[in-house]
Amino acid sequence: MSAIHVALLGLGTVGKGVLETIHTHQERLQFALGKPVKVTAVLVRNVNKHTIQDETILLTDQFEDLQLEKADVVIDAIVGVEPGFTYVRKAIEKGCHVITANKEMFAHHGKELMELARKHHVSIGFEATVGGGIPVIQTLRKLLNINRITKVEGVINGTSNFILTNMREKGLSFEEVLKTAQESGYAEADPTNDVEGFDAYFKALVLSHVVFGEVPKPEHTVRKGISQIKIEDINHATSLGLKYKHIAKLEKQGDVITCNVEPVLISNDHPFYSVEGVQNAVSIDADIVGNITLLGPGAGKLPTASAVIEDFLHLYQEQSLSYLKQQPLEV
Numbered sequence: 001m002s003a004i005h006v007a008l009l010g011l012g013t014v015g016k017g018v019l020e021t022i023h024t025h026q027e028r029l030q031f032a033l034g035k036p037v038k039v040t041a042v043l044v045r046n047v048n049k050h051t052i053q054d055e056t057i058l059l060t061d062q063f064e065d066l067q068l069e070k071a072d073v074v075i076d077a078i079v080g081v082e083p084g085f086t087y088v089r090k091a092i093e094k095g096c097h098v099i100t101a102n103k104e105m106f107a108h109h110g111k112e113l114m115e116l117a118r119k120h121h122v123s124i125g126f127e128a129t130v131g132g133g134i135p136v137i138q139t140l141r142k143l144l145n146i147n148r149i150t151k152v153e154g155v156i157n158g159t160s161n162f163i164l165t166n167m168r169e170k171g172l173s174f175e176e177v178l179k180t181a182q183e184s185g186y187a188e189a190d191p192t193n194d195v196e197g198f199d200a201y202f203k204a205l206v207l208s209h210v211v212f213g214e215v216p217k218p219e220h221t222v223r224k225g226i227s228q229i230k231i232e233d234i235n236h237a238t239s240l241g242l243k244y245k246h247i248a249k250l251e252k253q254g255d256v257i258t259c260n261v262e263p264v265l266i267s268n269d270h271p272f273y274s275v276e277g278v279q280n281a282v283s284i285d286a287d288i289v290g291n292i293t294l295l296g297p298g299a300g301k302l303p304t305a306s307a308v309i310e311d312f313l314h315l316y317q318e319q320s321l322s323y324l325k326q327q328p329l330e331v
């Protein structure tokens with residue numbers, strides 16, 4: 001029986017989670033797909049840092065070694081706009097389906113990659129770029145079949161939420177909590193992307209692509225982080241029964257899409273009031289269904305791998321559906 005061949009870009013938190021899940025859930029995957037899934041090659045920056053138990057998997061630091069002409073799917077779990085964009089573009093041009101977790105790359109190039117994928121008759125999955133393990137993208141797409149979505153709001157940066165929660169609960173300053181967050185792996189050594197709102201902004205751009213088919217103009221965008229919030233501000237808010245949450249909000253009025261990524265004071269009737277620590281939440285307002293709020297792990301090895309593998313299954317289910325649609329009905 002032939003296998004579905006996968007080339008994996010990156011073997012960090014997400015890449016390891018994907019490799020592990022393909023191994024631990026091989027039987028389930030094979031049952032769902034009718035074929036085994038075989039990771040053939042893994043690309044990293046520094047091969048000396050890594051060992052892979054399965055000796056049939058090629059570990060390389062050279063993109064050309066991946067032999068994409070033999071791959072069916074490329075899973076992108078590397079960091080930053082480049083070389084991620086170039087690699088994903090080449091993979092699509094070689095006829096591979098792509099699944100990416102790389103939100104920064106996808107926020108910048110999502111639209112052109114989706115067009116390129118359409119041109120080459122392949123699919124591109126990007127569930128893992130927003131909300132880690134929460135199935136945000138699939139939910140939005142399902143709703144959009146019939147609903148008009150008017151607003152999407154999210155606590156979509158776990159590091160910021162972790163810091164705000166710990167400042168409030170422990171009475172510590174931003175700097176003190178950031179240091180513990182870095183020590184315990186909840187924040188990067190350079191935390192700028194998270195605490196200045198860039199990460200949430202990139203995710204908001206991806207959501208905007210999905211919901212409105214375009215991104216907000218810079219003049220309709222606000223991007224602020226949490227680094228200016230003082231413990232005195234938090235204590236004062238607490239005394240009034242309020243909490244600071246770092247919220248990314250997308251709204252469309254007429255032809256204008258607005259994007260506000262900033263700390264917001266909320267009261268206990270807000271759906272994000274009890275979203276604490278590294279949890280993420282996304283709230284969707286749609287004209288027929290009303291409000292839906294999704295809550296769950298916004299990052300981490302296995303939650304993110306779950307989103308990647310969900311995309312993988314969805315991709316093949318879509319393929320077989322479109323094949324069936326092309327077959328004449330026998331009566």
Ligand SMILES: NC(=O)c1ccc[n+]([C@@H]2O[C@H](COP(=O)([O-])OP(=O)(O)OC[C@H]3O[C@@H](n4cnc5c(N)ncnc54)[C@H](OP(=O)(O)O)[C@@H]3O)[C@@H](O)[C@H]2O)c1
Pocket residue numbers: 009010011012013014015043044045046047049061076077078079080082083101102103104128129132298299300301304
């Ligand atoms: N971590 C999460 O929970 C999470 C959740 C959702 C989405 N994401 C996104 O998923 C992606 C991966 O995140 P991560 O946390 O797994 O990152 P990570 O732990 O830093 O791992 C990144 C991996 O990519 C490899 N890599 C980086 N640049 C490369 C290059 N130029 N060429 C070849 N390989 C390269 C690294 O190789 P070396 O190991 O040799 O350095 C490493 O194995 C990022 O785009 C991130 O934004 C992460």
